Amino acid sequence: MYQLIACDLDETLLQTWDKKVSQKNRDAIKKAREKGVRFVVTTGRGYETVDGTLEEIGLKDQEGQYVISFNGGAITENAGRRLMHFEGIPFSRAEELFARGMTYDVGIHVYTKDTVYVYNLSENERTFLQGRMAIEPFSDCNLDFLKGQDIVKCIYVNTDFSYLKKIESELSELVSDMEVSFSSNRYIEFNKQGVNKGNGLRRLAELLDIDMKDTIAVGDNYNDLSMIRAAGLGVGVANTVEEMKAECDYVTAATCDQSAIAEVVEKFVL
Secondary structure (H helix, E strand, O other): OOOEEEEOHHHHHOOOOOOOOOHHHHHHHHHHHHOOOEEEEEOOOOHHHOHHHHHHOOOOOOOOOEEEEHHHOEEEEOHHHEEEEEOOEOHHHHHHHHHHHOOOOOEEEEEEOOOEEEEOOOHHHHHHHOOOOOOEEEOOOOOHHHOOOOEEEEEEEOOOHHHHHHHHHHOOOOOOOEEEEEEOOOEEEEEEOOOOHHHHHHHHHHHOOOOHHHEEEEEOOHHHHHHHHHOOEEEEOOOOOHHHHHHOOEEOOOOHHHOHHHHHHHHHOO
């Protein structure tokens, strides 16, 4: 029997038009929890951004319930927001990524534990982030103002995915010792090497003494692929990146806007 569902947030659990969890998904998650199945939000975002979603699905401040955030860079117990695991990148690496990013046509996100700082924020990006997370725009040409803070990851933003792939190729030497992934068809993400959703899921399963074969992972984009591969059952929603679908054990008929998570719960848990 499956004991844990690790679920991506944006374009997977949340509806695209209102960034909310559908009633059908909420009801299914509640039924899964009543059967003893843990539901773990697993996101590239920080923990601070998921409060509203946790409240919607009845997991806010709950003991024995967890969130994997920052693409696996942090694991937090919801009760008391107890940080159980954290892995970030050195400040010097963030400086390098920021400096290189300024040579490209990209926006740049720099994540600390509790704030997302955004350089070169476009109106398109501002609109995209509305309802997803609070941000702090900045215009400094360096990251000196962040010295002494824990840096989690850096992200480049451009809606031209082929351009992001070009950047990945050109930065291959600089980021050869980092975890590089893509998300939301607009981000290239740079985490510490070994930090990914798959390893985050493995770490949490070990802490909870759950066999990986008893886990389900659900996602839609490249930063979800590591956990889709790692889980006992790897699921892509119908709107999953096409190239990823062959890697999934199951692809839902429903999209994120059609309560795909309810389909997964009803088919494999209930």
